[in-house]
Amino acid sequence: MRCAFLIVLAFAQVAVAADPPALPGGWKLEEPPTDPKATKIVLIAGSNYYKAGEHEYVAGVTVLADMLKQTSGVAPVIAIDWPTKPETLTGAKAVVFLFDGGDKHGILKGDRLAQITKMLDGGAGLVQLHQTADYPKDLGDRARGLVGGAWEAKHSQRAHWVSEFKDFPDHPIFRGVTPFTIDDGYLWKHKFVAGMKGVTPLLRTVNPKSKDDPKADDAIVAWAFDRPEGGRAVVFTGGHLHKSFAEEGYRRFETNAILWAAGVDIPKGGAPVALDTATLPKYLATPPAKK
Numbered sequence: 001m002r003c004a005f006l007i008v009l010a011f012a013q014v015a016v017a018a019d020p021p022a023l024p025g026g027w028k029l030e031e032p033p034t035d036p037k038a039t040k041i042v043l044i045a046g047s048n049y050y051k052a053g054e055h056e057y058v059a060g061v062t063v064l065a066d067m068l069k070q071t072s073g074v075a076p077v078i079a080i081d082w083p084t085k086p087e088t089l090t091g092a093k094a095v096v097f098l099f100d101g102g103d104k105h106g107i108l109k110g111d112r113l114a115q116i117t118k119m120l121d122g123g124a125g126l127v128q129l130h131q132t133a134d135y136p137k138d139l140g141d142r143a144r145g146l147v148g149g150a151w152e153a154k155h156s157q158r159a160h161w162v163s164e165f166k167d168f169p170d171h172p173i174f175r176g177v178t179p180f181t182i183d184d185g186y187l188w189k190h191k192f193v194a195g196m197k198g199v200t201p202l203l204r205t206v207n208p209k210s211k212d213d214p215k216a217d218d219a220i221v222a223w224a225f226d227r228p229e230g231g232r233a234v235v236f237t238g239g240h241l242h243k244s245f246a247e248e249g250y251r252r253f254e255t256n257a258i259l260w261a262a263g264v265d266i267p268k269g270g271a272p273v274a275l276d277t278a279t280l281p282k283y284l285a286t287p288p289a290k291k
Contacts, residue, residue: 023078024062024283030088033075041068041262042077042092046099046106052287056242057098059283060129063245063275064096067255070272074264082112089115094125094262098239101134101151113142120146125232125261129254130239133187140191147233148199148225149192156189160240163205165249171200173224173234173256176270180249185240189218200224202257203236224260232261242284246277 023029033040043061050056058080065076081099083089095116099106107113120126126147134151135143143150151158163186166179188206192199196217203222206212212219222236234257238244245251255271 023058025066027062027065027078030077030079030083030085032077032087035073035075038073038075039262039264040075040077040092041094041096041258042079042083042089043096044079044082044099044106047080048100049285049287052284053242054240055100055130056284058285059242060098060239060245061096062283063242063251063280064254064258067251067271067273067275068258070274071255071259071264074259074262082106082109089119092119092124093264094127094258095119096127096129096258097132098129099132101131102153103136105132105135107132108136108139113139117142117146120227120231120233121229123231123263125234125263127233127258127261128235130185130237131187133190133235133237144191144193146227147235148196148223148227149190149220149235151187151190151237155191156187158185158187158237159207160185161205161207161209165203165205169200169202171202171224172266173202173253173260175256175266175268177253177256178249180244180247180253182238182244182247182250183241184238184244186221187237188221190220192217192223198226198228200226202234203238222257224257232263234258234261242280245275245280248273248275251275 045057045061068074068076137152140150140152162183164181168174201220201223204219205221206214206219225233252270252273255273256266259266
C-alpha cells in the first residue's frame, strides 16, 4: 500500500513539474483558431528564464500575438518550447521562433527540423527572432536553405549597442514603419546563400565604436528571403530587450514581417499595433525562486 502511494505521489510530482508557464493576457497554450478559414500563425517561445526584461521569450511572443490578432482574419497560436499537439502546426501559414540558439537551438531536438522543413516545402513562412539565427556550423547550409543566412561561431559576431533605424528599403514589411531607436544585442556578419540570391537586406547597423562599414553586408541584422521553391522567411537578430516593444516602429516592423512571411497583404499604413506601453511589465514572467 505504501509503495502504491509513493508511485502515485511520484507521478503527481512529475505532472506538477511539467506544468507549462502561464501565459499573460488570458492567452491559452496551443488554442486552435475558432475560424477554420483564418490565417494561422504559430509562435514558439522558449521557456527558460534569463534576466528580468531580457530574453523574455514567452512575454515577447505574447506581445506579438496581441499585435497580430489586430489584423482581421489572422489567428495567432502560442506554443512553449515546441508544440505538444500534432495539430498545432497543421495548416499554419507561418511559424515564429523566439528561443535560444546555438547548441541549445529549439529546432535541434527530435524531428523538429524535419517538421519545419516539410512545412516550408509546402509554402509556409518562417520568422526567426534574436538568437534563433545562431545555428551549429554543421547545420549552417540547412539553415541557409530555409532562411537565406545563418550566424556561425568563429565567423559571425554579436554585441550590444544602441541603434537608430530611420532609412528603410522599399519593401512591404516597412509599410507604416516609423523610425525607432533600440538598445539591442545584435548578431551580425552572417553567412548567406551564394550570391545573396533571394535575400533582401532589411536593417543594417554597426557598433558605433567600430570602424565597420554600415553599408556592407556584414552589417545586416535583418533580412527577408524568398525561397527558390516558394515560401518566405524573415530573420531579425534583435529582440533582446522586452522594453523595445514600447517603440511603435519596432513592433510594427516585427508584426509586418510575420504577416509578410505568412503571405498576408500588408495595408499601406502597416499592420495595426495598438498597445498601452504601460502594460508591458504585465507580460513579464515571475523570476524563479532563488535556491
